[in-house]
Amino acid sequence: MALAKDESHSHNNGEQEQGRRSHFLVVAYGIQGHINPARTLAHRLARIGGCTATLSVSASGHRRMFPSHGTSCGEEVSDGLISYIPFSDGKDDGSWAMDSEDRARRREANFRSLSAVVDRLAASGRPVTCMLWTLSMPVVGEVAREHGLPVAVYWIQPATVLATYYHYFHGHGELIAQHGSSSSSSTQDQVKITLPGLHPLRISDMPTFLTEEKMTQSDLSKMLFQALRELFEQIEKEKLTVLVNTFDALEDAALKAIRPYMDAFAVGPGVPLPLAALQHKDDAGEAAAQVHLFKQDEKNCMEWLDAQLERSVVYVSFGSLLAYTKRQAEEILHGLQGHGQPYLWVVRREGRAEEVDLCVREAEQADSKGMVVEWCDQQKVLSHPSVGCFVTHCGWNSTLEAVVSGVPMLAVPSWSDQPMNAYLVEEEWGMGVRAERDAEGVLTRDELASRLELLMGGGERSVEIRANAQSLKERAQEAVAKDGPLERSLQNFVSKSMQNHLDQSRK
Template sequence: MRGSYDGGYVLMVGPEMIPNTLDAVIEKGVIISAMKNKHVVVIPYPAQGHVIPLMEAARCFTSNGLKVTFVNTEFTHKQVMSAWSDQQDGENGLMQMVCITDELEPGDNREDFGKLTETMSILGPNKLEELTEDINKVNDEKITCIIADYCMGWVIRVAQKMGIRQATFCPSSAAVLALTMNVQKLMDDEVIDCNGLPLKDQMVQLSTTMPSMDPANFAWACTGNPVTNQIIFDIMTRDGKEAAEASDYIICNSNMELEPGAFSLFPNMLPIGPLLSTTRSAKQAGHFWKADTTCQNWLDQQPACSVIYVAFGSVTIFDQNQCEELALGLELTNKPFLWVVRPGSTKYVYPSGYMDRVSSHGKIVSWAPQQEVLNHPSVACFMSHCGWNSIMEGVSNGVPFLCWPYFADQFFNTTYIRDIWKTGLGLNKDETGIVTRVEIKSKVEQLLSNKIVKENALDLQEKVMDSLQAGNSSYNNLAVEVIPTF
């Protein structure tokens, strides 16, 4: 079934296409009967790392009987729909995909998050209100709750104006949201100034149960661009704090085993992660690019625990020098590697003869089905930018990390991996700011020979995945605490 709202496209996905993420605490038929008149609107921030986890949350909602309207920007909607290879229509579907305009021009740079955020916060409320009214006119199930990314505080204001319940979704670590909620205290304690810039060269703790943080590596302070720093600071302190304080619930794609300190500090944050399609034997939805499906066959041909998986997410950009060091470093390891070079991430020219030299043991793709890759027995480690989605996917598969953070929360995420969970190593830059081929080779060798790190990763995997079982933390937070109240 296809229709349109405000120039957007609608995809209906039947519940039979979406297997249960969690076993029902009570009889499934009873849950679906209770959820029959529940209809939630779900709105992510229009960035890859935000769309994927909220899409997974939405599919969890539908598998438990809720009707979901998933709202992307028009630009993002087209990307998601074109890359979603297993999309199917269903007459009795519980999820519809719709879109609203982001108000940018076709040629505008949608990775200019400052302009995108400001434009949407000014013009988006009227669009969303109109969309909500239109949906209610043509649906027997009126909208009962709006669930918004914590970067979309203006959505919460629309929900309040229309008298609809609201919930905030945090796609990053709970620690990042906890940091956002403590900005005023950090300013009062003269740790940062009113623009979020560090005033002290010392580590700080939000509480004695949380790891220390370096103010220079706060999520808004480490992009390398002062203008971008300010934009991220404004978004987090304005929208994030407002959304969290106004919402009936804060749900987080994290896990109590990973961040006990952050969840103890803010008990109203409910971890429901890891949100993974692979736990349902399903394919992940929400990608902006089509995944290269030849990855699986290639991995099948590699020895167990031998492959270095290299992927830096949807935003990281390397220059020619850094790309060359990475390419040659992977070659020097003499190990099989699967390297994701995202469309538009670089105009890199490989060294002369490189592709021929690594053809027997290296594979380079433009985008990968990452959850399936990390779940493959041939993968030995994950060289990553340490975005939170990647961390959740790596941890859930017991894969050790080589940490190469790029910006924002990725630096603090690295602290979790390297210092708290002890499931990986960091890659260090030289005096010119480059991670050299020698450093790459050295750290790969150290990681793959470190049995303790691997044991830590497997132990953490077991604890995290156990939380999804009936009666345990993530399971209960989603199926018992949150879903019935929508």
């Protein structure tokens, strides 16, 4: 991704900027799972005639995105299509604000910093006409109100999760919480609840924040749950527009279920499609590189994949947040070795315990069939013809990357929206299977090996899953095609946001 300092943006691009009417300021947390869908959305908005976009990420994430630009918190950069300006939470070390006092301080810092970003853009001749934010950052709404700007929410999880949260906060919360907190795991697999417009859902399929025992819930879960409650209150009170990171062919029922309650636009898949998957050369802009906050060894990784047989590789990655325990690392290693197929396993070095390091070294030294990497370009890996399946935690970005690449999934969900994403993969789309963890929350070697055999063994179920995966890949290509559903949805949103801006300007 070629980048340049953008200190004289308004002077160098003055004539171009004068012809643009809409300027979207997209605000995101500085973590991998928020930055990439936000960046993809900003790029797509900037490609619409009459639009430009700026992505504002917390300072800690901005520094990791652009390490060559030094440690300045205020530096603006550009990739030739959109600009990037960081905001500060007053601490800027990437840590979560757990206690209420710290959250209040950071919220105030976020408000001041984001207000300064809006003022800065206006002073440079690029006034913001609409603000957007990824999920739980209600302070963005406060900044928008302060500056008289329209604001929209970018929901970076499935529409099914959006609908589930909505109904939890509107009449179904007590029922869901009661079954979740009072039932054993085996009972949760049997109890089903039907929410308006959705298929019946098991308690074990629900987002974990809704079913965890409140007395034992972690501080992080409590904080995120409260932020979600505040978000849905804000959506209802202010009638906010919601952009959803999905597409109609993927979640038609859920989108229909939520639209009577809120103004929702399907603007996904929020991942750039691999270049090889695009139908037209004119769509090459879709293949923009993803942002990576961790060191990767792309050359060795891709050369290793090139040497493997088609659809033979098991790709294993549990995302950018999960850390392995010693036992979990050992179980995965022995499960992969027991299955016998070549594997590519992502184990981040950051925060890795010493005993997990020992397990990784064992894998590197003892097994010529496997390759362990600290990080990789996941979309390039998933689009490689040698990859046969994806063992995933089912974060929504990873799930969508598998969908657009047509790769069957072995779903190993952990928390938040992941159980519901796994439900979608297995039950609604039929493009994967779910693995069960043991009583300690560990994916065992036997469970891993048996599920991999089902996915890659060539049996009837495997053939059906692969066909479903290929079909969804084609639907994703149709969604992002020129003049297709995604482009029409974004154009409708742009028109509405500009009308809202004009209406607010007249007040």
